[in-house]
Amino acid sequence: MAQPLVKKDDDRDDEAEYSPFLGIEKGAVLQEARVFNDPQLDARRCSQVITKLLYLLNQGETFTKVEATEVFFAVTKLFQSRDIGLRRMVYLMIKELSPSADEVIIVTSSLMKDMNSKTDMYRANAIRVLCRITDGTLLTQIERYLKQAIVDKNPVVASAALVSGIHLLQTNPEIVKRWSNEVQEAVQSRAALVQFHALALLHQIRQNDRLAVSKLVTSLTRGTVRSPLAQCLLIRYTSQVIRESAGSTQAGDRPFYDYLEGCLRHKAEMVIFEAARAITELHGVTNRELTPAITVLQLFLSSSKPVLRFAAVRTLNKVAMTHPMAVTNCNIDMESLISDQNRSIATLAITTLLKTGNESSVDRLMKQITNFMSDIADEFKIVVVEAIRSLCLKFPLKYRALMNFLSNILREEGGFEYKKAIVDSIVILIRDIPEAKESGLLHLCEFIEDCEFTYLSTQILHFLGIEGPRTSDPSKYIRYIYNRVHLENATVRASAVSTLAKFGAMVDSLKPRVFILLRRCLFDSDDEVRDRATLYLNTLGGDGSVVETDQGVKDFLFGSLDVPLVNLETSLKTYEASEEPFDINFVPKEVKSQPLAEKKAQSKKPTGLGAPPSGPASTVDAYERLLSSIPEFSNFGKLFKSSAAVELTEAETEYAVNVVKHIFDRHVVFQYNCTNTIPEQLLENVIVAVDASEAEDFIEAGSKPLRSLPYDTPGQTFLAFEKPEGVPAVGKFSNTLRFIVKEVDPTTGEAEEDGVEDEYQLEDLEVVAADYILKEQVFNFRNAWENMGPDFERVDEYGLGQRESLNEAVTAVINLLGMQPCEGTEVIASNSRSHTCLLSGVYIGNVKVLVRLSFGIDSSKEVAMKLAVRSEDGTVSDAIHEIVASG
């Protein structure tokens, strides 16, 4: 029926599948392109061929270099025709082909001719094409025309020049910046779109000049901006100015707020919305400022247009994160959106409601959500689950309804990420809401009965092993766990065996039954499962006698690994198999502080199951090896802590010196890292002379000078002090660098025979209390706190005086104590008035310390702090208080 090669012009086929491009083929079209070379041009036919070529490109077909060049040269012939339609297609084609520099030259003159044509359409298009394909050199030739075009009375021409300017600014900023007078004039244009394009270009030209942008905004917000698009731009620039001037203006009325508020009454919806969004995003926005914006967004919520509803609910959702109370007025409108046809809108409405809802509305909300969960995608479900988790933490009394909801959705179909989000949420609820523990554990047990994800099964089993034995009736979990040993793959079986052993160790009454089960595992087909079973049977004394499990075994089974995994990994890598067994006590415990970005990412979400204890690489190893290689210091024992390097010189001085403090039980070693930055000098016998008169507890105990310090090769000199054992002695040391300096001939690099003694003053160094506290990450602070018990708890309150912000006060105390902030509590919401910060560390003498800091700030920026310390030793708790009291 359909012929193999259907031409566009003839035989229209009435079949449904008819397409003018049916059976189109690149080779044939390239052949057809020969008509471009005909002396008598058939404009219509040429247009058709170009359309075909563009169709091919649009479908993803590519031309080889040769083909593209051929087509390009053929197309340039078409400038002879004066048919406007054809010319338009020629312009399009040239842009699509993006010719190379040497090809551009061919069309330049034709395009420049069009740029000066009487026909505005030619001029506008020629400008756009030429600016698209041109390079910098050509640009200077046509610059004059472009400047004229910007202020052309025809809006299409002006817009073409302005938009081209916006693109050229990326590649040739210095040229475009010369046009600012013309652009400025165009901003006043009566044509709406010209104003929009001119404003965009002018702002980009001046974007690095804050004052100029501020002036621009000031003058335009007073005047009339015609196009809604330009108005939107102006709103964006205004919020930029507000943001940048935020620091300089103190309380009182925000500049330009009135303008933004005025835009809320604009007739174009896009402007109203842009302004409302800008207001909600103002830094430290007040409720009074928010109200008018929330009101217009609320109106949008009941619009018939999905786009409006979406835009409004998305913005309100963001507001709800920081100002939940401001959004509660919209709750009724929001609830009707739960049944919105558009699932994106419905999800946003739900999560907003979950953030703003109060305790009484939870049950009703959950009922609505249940109906809705089945028909949304996994990615939305995860958002809902996370919102429910935070709701539950906010209203712990409602845990029953929320836990039921979570367990119901856990049974339904879903991918790994979704299931993991649910399991994580249940785990967090179990940890934080004691009442939810038993039901939560049972939900998890039921889940692993039918769980296809090995990772989740093993994580849940591990968690059961920790929490299960402490419940009122641990025996009911045994069945679920032992079922895993029968039905699962080796990985899950092995982890079930470990969990069983934990029940056996913790619950004496269950021991005989656990032993029976473990013995059955000795015949498992997998060696890991057998090994674990054997190990646990032996450590727990599975010879039949029911004995109390001794503390050592418990520690072995449950004690969390008290070294960072990364440190353990490096130690294991450097461990060479030898006679000596590997000793875990030699693995350094110091957690190196992490880069800020990483921390931020971590603190974003509360960590659930099996959050990987992200251990950063450590240099502690290196220090320990270095120090033990120096005979004078080798008998100092185990290195407790090495501080970060402290600079003792200003940047770019003759000699750069920094110091690292190494703390041992009875000694302190200062490691001075020196760099000589003078090419004409060689330093010899370099030592740091220290005056310790302000550090009474320290007695100098040895030094190791640096023999020679050539130019630009760092070297170290060491100084050791003795101090009372286990005492966090503090003091101030003044330092002087002493050395013999020898002149170096820069041409030969040889040093002179004789040197001169010289010295160089360094800055003082302090040993502070924080040097005696190791950072130690704790992943579940609440558990750790409960386990520590209140025996040596010390609580007191302190006034910290006036501070710039709460953030500053919290950071100061963390630095003073030198402890590890836990669970992301070092991050403070920008305008909160109170904050609780959790810290963990190890005090010298290997005493674990946990600190709970509660801060509050009042309107006059006075900060008060409550400090609660728990540790294994009362004197250590007191010492922490002393540090704070004296700090």
Place this chain on the structure above:
Amino acid sequence: MGSLFGYRDSSPSVKNILLLDSEGKRVAVKYYSDDWPTNSAKLAFEKSVFTKTLKTNARIEAEIMMFESNVVIYKFVQDLHFFVTGGDDENELILATVLQGFFDAVALLLRNNVDKREALENLDLILLCFDEIVDGGMILETDPAVIAGKVATHTMDADAPLSEQTITQAWATAREHLTRTLLK
């Protein structure tokens, strides 16, 4: 050109405009951002956007969704699916205005016979439409009448000799007059 996208303070920008048929195949597409560097990346994007929106009813009002950190606004008529994509942070209503401008301009140019067949037969007009709405991501024009007017100026160059005008060109002139009257 990539730097045009992604600033919060920058001008509104469009990442792509898509016109797909009822099976998700391309009728005509135009990409302005480098987010989809290869043809296969583009096709994959089109496929997912098409599948995700297929079951929705976007025939009366334009619909919207978030997809891979982009805002996608779409509207269907007959066997044609219109899409406009912008960044995560873009003002949704501006993108909707672009879509509406494109949608209505195409309706004007195809004399309200908006379907795949008509669109393919007038593909040159559709491609010119893209060219008049957005230039390298920057919005050029959103008024459908103006867009269609600029696309439809198929007249002869004013100072061209009459002899060059053929029957076909006369036809084109006639068509343009027809469009003009429709626009009013």
